[in-house]
Amino acid sequence: MNFKHLAVAAAVSSATFSGAALAQLSGNVGLTSEYFFRGLAQSGGSAVSGGLDYAAESGFYVGTWASTINFASAEGSGTEVDLYAGFGGEAGSVGYDIGAIYYWYSEEGEAGADPDPSNNTFELYGSLGFGP
Numbered sequence: 001m002n003f004k005h006l007a008v009a010a011a012v013s014s015a016t017f018s019g020a021a022l023a024q025l026s027g028n029v030g031l032t033s034e035y036f037f038r039g040l041a042q043s044g045g046s047a048v049s050g051g052l053d054y055a056a057e058s059g060f061y062v063g064t065w066a067s068t069i070n071f072a073s074a075e076g077s078g079t080e081v082d083l084y085a086g087f088g089g090e091a092g093s094v095g096y097d098i099g100a101i102y103y104w105y106s107e108e109g110e111a112g113a114d115p116d117p118s119n120n121t122f123e124l125y126g127s128l129g130f131g132p
Contacts, residue, residue, distance in 0.1 A: 027052045028065075035067050042080065044070040051082075059089040061099075069105065078106040086125075095129040 028051050035047035051065035062085040070077040086099020105119040 024056065025052070025054050035069065042067070042069045042071070059087050061086055061088065080105050093130055093132075096127065098124075098126045100124050 030049045035043040047068045049067035053063035055061040065082045081104045084101040088097035103121045
C-alpha cells in the first residue's frame with residue numbers, strides 16, 4: 001500500500017465525520033527527523049507517519065498506524081504498517097488494557113524482492129494501572 005495514499009485517505013475521512021463520530025474515531029499524522037522503535041533507528045533519516053483509531057464506549061478499540069522506513073540492511077525504503085486491537089477499562093480504581101498488535105514491513109525499494117517475513121511480528125500485550 002502506498003503510504004501517501006493512506007495518509008491522504010486518513011486526512012480526508014477524518015474531516016468528513018460528524019461531531020458525534022469524532023468521539024470514537026481519531027487520526028494522527030507526524031513528521032520526524034528519525035523514527036526510533038525500541039532504541040533502534042528505523043528510517044535512516046526523516047519519516048512520515050499516520051494512524052487511524054476507532055474506540056467504542058464498551059472499551060473495545062482497533063486501529064492502524066504506518067510509517068516510512070529505511071533499514072540500513074535493505075536496498076531502498078519501505079513501509080511499516082501496524083494493526084492492533086484490544087479492550088481496556090477500569091475495575092474500581094484499577095485500569096486494565098489487553099490487546100494484540102501485528103507489525104508488517106514492506107520492502108518496496110527492492111526491485112523484484114519479496115518482503116522478508118521474519119521482520120513481521122505478532123505480539124500480545126497487557127497492562128494494569130492504579131492511582132487517583
